Amino acid sequence: xxxxxxxIVLGYLVILIVYNLYLTYTIERAVTSQIKICGExxxxxxxxxxxxxxxxxxxxxxxxxxxKKYDTxxxxxxVWHERGHRERRFQLYVVSLLNTSLEVGGKIEKQSFIMIPxxxxxxxxxxxxxxxxxxxxxxxADEFCGQHGYGGTLxxxxxxxxxxxxxxxxxxxxxxxxxxxxxxxxxxxxxxxxLLK
Ligand SMILES: [Zn+2]
Numbered sequence: 001x002x003x004x005x006x007x008i009v010l011g012y013l014v015i016l017i018v019y020n021l022y023l024t025y026t027i028e029r030a031v032t033s034q035i036k037i038c039g040e041x042x043x044x045x046x047x048x049x050x051x052x053x054x055x056x057x058x059x060x061x062x063x064x065x066x067x068k069k070y071d072t073x074x075x076x077x078x079v080w081h082e083r084g085h086r087e088r089r090f091q092l093y094v095v096s097l098l099n100t101s102l103e104v105g106g107k108i109e110k111q112s113f114i115m116i117p118x119x120x121x122x123x124x125x126x127x128x129x130x131x132x133x134x135x136x137x138x139x140x141a142d143e144f145c146g147q148h149g150y151g152g153t154l155x156x157x158x159x160x161x162x163x164x165x166x167x168x169x170x171x172x173x174x175x176x177x178x179x180x181x182x183x184x185x186x187x188x189x190x191x192x193x194x195l196l197k
Contacts, residue, residue, distance in 0.1 A: 031043045077156075
């Protein structure tokens with residue numbers, strides 16, 4: 001019995017790694033061009049509706065709409081937040097492996113719905129671990145951003161993103177995006193550390 005459980009867990013882990021690599025390939029394939037923000041090459045992917053760091057490619061990606069919508073300082077704050085994720089590259093890889101929804105990959109690769117029963121079923125079990133892990137990563141990335149003088153700007157831009165993409169009801173926000181802490185919690189966390197400048 002024990003052996004069967006170990007085999008199932010290992011088999012599932014293999015599926016996650018293969019799927020994760022496939023999504024990495026999908027993300028790279030969706031890149032249309034690149035720009036420099038804070039001296040960093042940032043790769044543009046139309047339609048991802050976010051800025052994100054990917055631990056496998058070690059690159060930062062952003063929706064080109066963001067370049068139009070947000071000013072230079074706001075974009076720089078997003079890059080510093082993503083650089084904060086890079087500081088914990090391995091931890092982030094573990095989170096993204098377990099957080100199999102891989103929101104961005106899902107937006108790019110429409111066919112991934114085939115994987116939903118495989119991925120979301122066990123994710124109900126891993127959510128209790130993954131959500132706190134994910135929130136911890138976000139607070140740490142915010143902290144890194146704040147240490148570079150962009151804390152206040154980051155909160156401002158996240159508020160704009162949330163107001164455009166999520167309903168105003170906090171419970172619905174948490175339900176639709178459980179992997180990021182609510183923006184007010186992020187603001188308080190930065191303020192406590194004196195990084196909300
Ligand atoms: Zn983040």
